[in-house]
Amino acid sequence: MPELPPTPLKLVLVDDHEMVLHGLDTMLGHFPDDVVIVGQSTTDTTALRMVAEQRPDIVLCDVRIGKASGLDLCRQITLQYPDTKVVLLTVYDDEHYLYQALRVGASGYILKRVDGRELVAQLCRVREGETVVDASLAGRVALAAARLHAGQFWSGAHLGLTQRESEVLGLLVSGHSNRAVAGKLVVSEDTVKTHIRGLYRKLGVSDRSAAIAVALREGLFR
CATH class of the missing domain: 1.10.10.10 (Winged helix-like DNA-binding domain superfamily/Winged helix DNA-binding domain)
Incomplete structure (x- = not known):
């Protein structure tokens, strides 16, 4: 019997800008076989409620959500709902935020310049258990690790x-x-x-x- 294709991954979007949510909804809507959006939120409190109700595979959120922190939201989700993974989608091209994200349990750190096809590919990798990092940041992190190993930090x-x-x-x-x-x-x-x-x-x-x-x-x- 042929192997059945994987079901679309369930995704909750969290960003404090409605325009960003609309853009992501439109962009990801081109990949219905891979992703289904089960919730959208502009606040951390609403996002937590959606996670409790929908139990998504992945929460895609920004580092900052208005006055709240996406990093704090990530910590809460990974502690309360360990089957739900969190990926940070942000404009912050900063290793500091990346290190913080990984420390609070994020499964990915992607910059908002990513296109739809690549974003879907990254999310699918996360569902399979990988941790994904934007390529531009990954190179810097690798260099940092090499320097640390060499005692140069x-x-x-x-x-x-x-x-x-x-x-x-x-x-x-x-x-x-x-x-x-x-x-x-x-x-x-x-x-x-x-x-x-x-x-x-x-x-x-x-x-x-x-x-x-x-x-x-x-x-x-x-």
Whole structure:
């Protein structure tokens, strides 16, 4: 008896822009044998309810959903509904977000410039158990892994910190003021503040104590 073709994968779309949802609906509508959209949501709360009701194979969501976080939504879904996979579809071409996505259980990280046929192919790979990463980011991640293996990386590199941001964070952990950090690194205080804003953004924090807490929790400095 010939093998039956796989049933279309069930998909929930989550994005805070109705235009994006409409565009995805139209684009994926060209592949009815592969994908069926069982829900669309502009909020994380509605998305969770749809997952509970529809039990989709995959949730396709952005990194940011209005004021909410797609990363937090991903964590909730993977914990509460382990049979549902989450793929981030975003404009954020940033290794930091990719690392965070993988840490909270995402099965994929795809940039919104993908075309419909490639997106469907990636989603099918996810259903088969693969983890997919946009090709442009995958190359950078592979290079990062090679450098890490060779011992060429610094504390916090895996979190997306630059070497100078790592140096600044290490001095903050040691209790240095902005002025003292500037003196140590022989740069201006304004430059230090710029580095601090950058590392706050990458660590997902808003103040010094939270940044230090992340550094200590991650064991970045001993």
